[in-house]
Amino acid sequence: MADIQYTVDKRDLAFVLFEQLDVEGQLLGWERYREISRDMIEQIIDHAAELAVKKLAPLNAVGDRHGCRFENGQVFTPPGFKEAFQQYCEGQWLGLTDDPALGGSGLPAPIAIAASEIFMGANLSFMMYPGLTQGAARLLAGFGSDWMRTQVVPRMLRGEWTGTMCLTEPQAGSYVGDTRTTAVRQGDHYLLKGIKIFISAGEHDLADNIIHLVLARTENAPAGVKGISIFMVPKFQVTPDGRLGERNDLACSGIEHKMGINGSATCTINFGDNERCVGYLIGRESQGIEIMFHLMNEARLAVGMQGLAVGSAAYQLARAYAHQRVQGVSVERWKDPLAERVAIVQHPDVRRMLATMKAYVEGMRAMLFGMTLYAERAEHDPDPGEREKYQDFMDLLTPVAKAYCTDVGYEVTRLALQTHGGYGYIKEYQVEQCVRDMKIGSIYEGTNGIQALDLVGRKLGFKQGRLFKRFVQHLNEFVEAHAGHPAIGPLVQRWVPAKDTLVSVTMHIAQLGLSGDWKYPAFSATPYLMMFGDVAMGYYLLEQARIAAGRIAQSSGRDQAFYRNKVRTAEFFIHHLLPEAEARAASIRSNNLSALEMEF
Numbered sequence: 001m002a003d004i005q006y007t008v009d010k011r012d013l014a015f016v017l018f019e020q021l022d023v024e025g026q027l028l029g030w031e032r033y034r035e036i037s038r039d040m041i042e043q044i045i046d047h048a049a050e051l052a053v054k055k056l057a058p059l060n061a062v063g064d065r066h067g068c069r070f071e072n073g074q075v076f077t078p079p080g081f082k083e084a085f086q087q088y089c090e091g092q093w094l095g096l097t098d099d100p101a102l103g104g105s106g107l108p109a110p111i112a113i114a115a116s117e118i119f120m121g122a123n124l125s126f127m128m129y130p131g132l133t134q135g136a137a138r139l140l141a142g143f144g145s146d147w148m149r150t151q152v153v154p155r156m157l158r159g160e161w162t163g164t165m166c167l168t169e170p171q172a173g174s175y176v177g178d179t180r181t182t183a184v185r186q187g188d189h190y191l192l193k194g195i196k197i198f199i200s201a202g203e204h205d206l207a208d209n210i211i212h213l214v215l216a217r218t219e220n221a222p223a224g225v226k227g228i229s230i231f232m233v234p235k236f237q238v239t240p241d242g243r244l245g246e247r248n249d250l251a252c253s254g255i256e257h258k259m260g261i262n263g264s265a266t267c268t269i270n271f272g273d274n275e276r277c278v279g280y281l282i283g284r285e286s287q288g289i290e291i292m293f294h295l296m297n298e299a300r301l302a303v304g305m306q307g308l309a310v311g312s313a314a315y316q317l318a319r320a321y322a323h324q325r326v327q328g329v330s331v332e333r334w335k336d337p338l339a340e341r342v343a344i345v346q347h348p349d350v351r352r353m354l355a356t357m358k359a360y361v362e363g364m365r366a367m368l369f370g371m372t373l374y375a376e377r378a379e380h381d382p383d384p385g386e387r388e389k390y391q392d393f394m395d396l397l398t399p400v401a402k403a404y405c406t407d408v409g410y411e412v413t414r415l416a417l418q419t420h421g422g423y424g425y426i427k428e429y430q431v432e433q434c435v436r437d438m439k440i441g442s443i444y445e446g447t448n449g450i451q452a453l454d455l456v457g458r459k460l461g462f463k464q465g466r467l468f469k470r471f472v473q474h475l476n477e478f479v480e481a482h483a484g485h486p487a488i489g490p491l492v493q494r495w496v497p498a499k500d501t502l503v504s505v506t507m508h509i510a511q512l513g514l515s516g517d518w519k520y521p522a523f524s525a526t527p528y529l530m531m532f533g534d535v536a537m538g539y540y541l542l543e544q545a546r547i548a549a550g551r552i553a554q555s556s557g558r559d560q561a562f563y564r565n566k567v568r569t570a571e572f573f574i575h576h577l578l579p580e581a582e583a584r585a586a587s588i589r590s591n592n593l594s595a596l597e598m599e600f
């Protein structure tokens with residue numbers, strides 16, 4: 001039974017892309033996407049699934065067991081990673097949404113996100129290398145000088161060079177304002193000096209050059225985050241005409257031995273030990289955090305996607321196992337020792353776990369893919385009012401997507417392991433790796449606690465609360481339109497009190513904030529974010545159920561079963577998981593200060 005393989009839920013992906021998001025109707029009519037067709041999208045998904053299942057998934061356990069090797073400043077990735085990376089780059093999977101003029105493929109974001117879910121579910125460690133490269137290339141394309149855009153970005157999008165983001169230092173983790181790395185101007189470049197830790201893909205053997213994006217402090221810069229600048233610091237120097245120069249003065253001094261994502265090299269990088277580390281300013285001095293936030297917002301969504309991808313992979317493993325593993329008798333005949341033995345999928349408690357996983361996975365997919373459509377509209381919608389509205393949605397929902405989906409994704413992997421019983425705890429079964437790999441999601445890219453503070457401390461009050469009001473208005477329009485729906489109306493009505501509770505708890509927190517009491521809102525930020533996530537996920541699942549309910553009558557066979565199951569999934573979530581939102585609200589409304597007064 002240990003050979004259950006990684007599978008891609010293509011049916012649900014197709015549902016989200018073509019039925020929930022209606023990418024054909026919503027995006028393919030735009031001038032920029034006129035050459036893209038549904039056929040082409042289906043082929044992209046098929047090719048991605050083939051590469052993921054045949055190449056990346058078999059390397060997942062290899063990466064986990066071998067890990068990366070550090071020898072004399074060099075880092076060697078696990079066996080097979082180099083060849084797979086080459087194949088990945090040849091397939092032009094890097095830069096799917098990027099500007100074709102720079103070597104990207106110019107595809108709509110929902111298609112790229114579908115491919116990335118497929119790949120990350122197959123092998124999260126492997127995907128750290130192209131994922132960081134893509135993010136770094138996009139930052140350079142948006143904010144770098146012309147020579148960086150023309151000489152560096154295309155090489156990154158071809159995978160010849162890879163990228164990193166270097167923020168963390170021993171004393172500067174969540175609070176990047178304590179960055180100590182320095183940058184001193186020397187004519188057209190700067191000399192950097194400092195140590196960065198925990199740098200993913202910081203050193204490896206997959207590419208000819210590594211382009212580090214480094215946060216550092218220039219001379220006389222103001223204290224805190226306002227005095228931070230961002231630099232492009234290549235491993236091998238790059239001349240403005242694109243030639244590869246001599247080795248830059250930076251070195252990997254070690255790698256971490258971790259709980260999960262062992263195929264991903266997590267490096268300590270020393271910059272300027274010999275006072276010769278050349279870096280090039282991106283944007284203006286002290287603009288570093290503002291620029292890095294653009295990359296971080298995308299990266300946060302990508303980390304939220306890890307919750308979906310690894311959660312979905314774990315759920316598929318658990319589902320298959322539950323059908324194969326025979327144990328005990330059905331609950332109707334539990335007193336009969338001679339009753340026929342049944343597969344564990346028949347036990348109500350196992351079904352509860354499977355239903356929880358299914359609802360969370362499909363809810364995450366609905367939410368995160370929905371957000372990629374918002375991102376498209378925020379960037380390219382012809383109507384400026386629509387662009388503003390969808391940017392507001394993105395700003396509000398990004399911390400929720402990152403933190404809620406990584407926590408929920410971790411819960412899905414936990415339940416998937418539990419479904420396997422003792423075998424789940426055994427390394428021969430892939431599910432335990434899912435749990436370990438998934439844990440990092442709540443830690444990097446700003447811990448989930450920091451996301452919650454971002455939501456409560458910044459996003460709720462941003463533009464006099466406009467972001468939140470707009471999103472609630474969107475939810476209210478959904479209620480007005482569908483509370484009387486013959487099939488899903490009763491579910492919508494059952495969800496409405498949770499939505500109203502979110503609004504009233506938000507007012508409660510806002511009033512505390514206005515009165516100058518930030519201690520309690522900061523204390524309540526995490527349960528608030530999770531409650532927000534529960535309510536939002538309820539909305540996205542109801543939206544899916546509405547679409548599915550409308551298709552049951554005209555469909556048959558497997559399609560009909562799929563649509564019926566969609567409605568049941570929303571039903572399960574509303575009845576059995578959404579009530580957690582009310583419990584979280586009760587905790588917030590209690591105004592209880594015991595934890596703040598307790599001695600530890």
Ligand SMILES: Cc1cc2nc3c(=O)[nH]c(=O)nc-3n(C[C@H](O)[C@H](O)[C@H](O)COP(=O)(O)OP(=O)(O)OC[C@H]3O[C@@H](n4cnc5c(N)ncnc54)[C@H](O)[C@@H]3O)c2cc1C
Nearest residue numbers: 165166167168173174198199200266444445446447449450
């Ligand atoms: C495998 C791995 C890969 C990584 N990759 C990268 C990378 O590529 N680039 C990079 O720059 N960094 C990377 N990191 C670093 C990662 O982003 C940091 O670990 C993370 O930001 C947390 O910082 P810290 O570890 O110093 O924890 P701390 O900041 O010390 O936080 C410890 C705990 O305190 C909480 N906390 C801290 N401050 C506050 C506050 N003000 N209010 C409430 N709670 C607070 C946190 O939520 C957390 O629970 C990586 C880390 C790991 C483990």
